Amino acid sequence: MSSALLSVRDLHVDFTTYNQTHKVLKGINLDIPPHSQIALVGESGSGKTVTMKAIMGLLRQPLARITAGEMYYDGRDLLTMPDKERVALRGTAMSMIFQDPMTSLNPVFTIGDQMRTILKYADRRLGRTRSARERKVRVLEVLGQVRMRDPERVFQSYPIMLSGGMRQRVLIAMALLSEPKLLIADEPGTALDVTTQAQILKLMKDLVEERGLALLMITHNLGVVRETCSYVYVMNKGVVVEHGSTADLFAAPQEDYTKALIAAVPRLTGETRFGTVEAMR
Amino acid sequence: MIRPVLEVIDLCKSFPVRSPFGRLTGEVKAVNNVSFSIGRGKVYGLAGESGSGKSTIARMIMGLTPPTSGDILLDGEDIGSTGGSPAHRRKVQMVFQNPGSSLNPRRSVSQSITVPLHANGLPRADRARRVTELLDMVQLPASYAERYPHELSGGQKQRVAIARALAVAPKLLVLDEPTSALDVSVQAKVIDLLVDLGRQLDLTFLFISHDLSLMRNFAEKVGVLYLGSLVETGRTSVVFENPRHDYTRLLLASVPVVSAEEEAMRPRIPLIDGEIPTAEQLLALRKAGGGEA
Incomplete structure (x- = not known):
């Protein structure tokens, strides 16, 4: 096996609706080395979220079916391991940061309650024990790591009392609770203002570097990819059309799809020609 | 001198802040002394983040919210007195951010586009022809008239929303983040369409967005809003480069x-x-x- 922390080989996923079968992923190959920042970029319907769900083991079966392929995490086969082990990995070794900070927090519990609960169950899955007091200490510690100025106050707040950027940080803190090795971020910051988004991206980048994590960033925003990741996979219609280091791919895209995708992004310098994107779809 | 299509002069809007028991405890100045004007056929961009007041300005121009003070001149006429009247609505129309929620899911495309035609008093016999004409303008096949929003993609829905806004042949189109819900490739095509329509129909645009890269490529002039005030205005290229x-x-x-x-x-x-x-x-x-x- 390769030295990758996560590797996906020739992954095929089908969705069955009524009597039709849709091939949603058609042979995805992906490698995430330890301590790397990898982006999976594509437009809606490209299959990036399905890939992420397959990795996390969140595909709703039997609606979705993995028909072929292999996935290894740290050398362990994700598809054949017992359910119990699989569940123990989720949220602990590999953690997710969700897209929308407005809807992924429960409005009727305080941040502290929600984070303590997550930690409690994560500990249980890993067979660790921690007292309630230790759990609180850990939660406050992680809130500090995401640069909250007053972790105690955030701990006691309800989600509605926090701004969008603060809520997004809480989601990042939640993902960090059990010291994962792999962080999977699904469109982080897209629901936020530009200045807040820039802060969140910088925070994620700093955290990933400080803690030696691997990051898989799932996004449709090419600018975000360029700012945060060192290697990119471009997806379209269920296949990876092109992959390469961020610098190379942005400087000299090889495939027509990638070229058109990059050309469609409006430039701050103002030379975008909107009429040139007919090649797509 | 040619009169600008839209002139906004010292526009202010404040909202009352009330205690939980309804007592007046203060006010929020959402828009503070904003002035700008847009010449015929031009695109003016209002850039700002949430809470900057950009949507409040749009609502006031549309006559949906009365200003606290200041004037809005549309084609030289103060809309203060005619705000929200049919005559006012014939001059200015709006395209909203999310076509998924701005189109009525129970109306077909032709029904949605017919509403403003009906309000504008177009004879029933001419309406179907006008719907086809409008769909053609936004580059959708005439057969789409009988479709419902859920049968359309995001970009197609936004085209329908644009067609609906153009139904009364307005002079000014207010675009409130018209492409923020769309993929980049679709966004490029919608902007392309807007540029074309602007030229063909001699339309004037007020483009509201937080996407500065898009603004740089679409708007000739830009105003940057910060907490209700315009802090910087000028030619987009100048403001962005310096x-x-x-x-x-x-x-x-x-x-x-x-x-x-x-x-x-x-x-x-x-x-x-x-x-x-x-x-x-x-x-x-x-x-x-x-x-x-």
Whole structure:
């Protein structure tokens, strides 16, 4: 096996609706080395979220079916391991940061309650024990790591009392609770203002570097990819059309799809020609 | 001198702040002395983050919210007295952010587009022809008239919303983040369409967005809104290449970009913590070596 922390080989996923079968992923190959920042970029319907769900083991079966392929995490086969082990990995070794900070927090519990609960169950899955007091200490510690100025106050707040950027940080803190090795971020910051988004991206980048994590960033925003990741996979219609280091791919895209995708992004310098994107779809 | 299509003069809007028991405890100045004008056939961009007042300005221009003070002149006429009247609505129409929620799911495309035609008094016999004509303008086949919103893609829905806005042949189109819900390739096509329509129909656009890269490519002039005030205005190329206000610099520095050339023109300033920066934070930024501004 390769030295990758996560590797996906020739992954095929089908969705069955009524009597039709849709091939949603058609042979995805992906490698995430330890301590790397990898982006999976594509437009809606490209299959990036399905890939992420397959990795996390969140595909709703039997609606979705993995028909072929292999996935290894740290050398362990994700598809054949017992359910119990699989569940123990989720949220602990590999953690997710969700897209929308407005809807992924429960409005009727305080941040502290929600984070303590997550930690409690994560500990249980890993067979660790921690007292309630230790759990609180850990939660406050992680809130500090995401640069909250007053972790105690955030701990006691309800989600509605926090701004969008603060809520997004809480989601990042939640993902960090059990010291994962792999962080999977699904469109982080897209629901936020530009200045807040820039802060969140910088925070994620700093955290990933400080803690030696691997990051898989799932996004449709090419600018975000360029700012945060060192290697990119471009997806379209269920296949990876092109992959390469961020610098190379942005400087000299090889495939027509990638070229058109990059050309469609409006430039701050103002030379975008909107009429040139007919090649797509 | 040619009269501008839209003139906004010293526009203010404040909202009352009430205690939980309904007592008046203060007011929020959502829009504060905003003035700008848009010439015929031009695109003016209003850039700002949430809470900057950009949507409140749009609502006032549409006559949906009465201003606290100040004037809005549409084609030289004060809309203060006619705000929301049919005559006013014939001159200005709006395209909303999310076509998924701005189109009525129970109406077919032709029904949605017919509503403004009906309100405008177009004889029933001419309506079907006009619907086809409008769909053609937004480059949708006439057969789409009988479809329902759920049968359309995001880009197609936004085209329908544009067709509906054009139904009364307005002079000014207010675009409130018209492409923020769309993929980049679809966004490019919708903007392309808007540019074409603007030329063909001699339309004037007020383009409201937080996407500065898009604004740079679409709007000739831009106004940067910060906490209800216009802090910087001017030609888009000038403002972007040589931003003078600290907030504009911060906004530009925050834009994720895809090329080295863009990176080079982005101001290099440290990003601040927290939400929309306060005046003190902006000042601190400048002191921290934000540059020569």
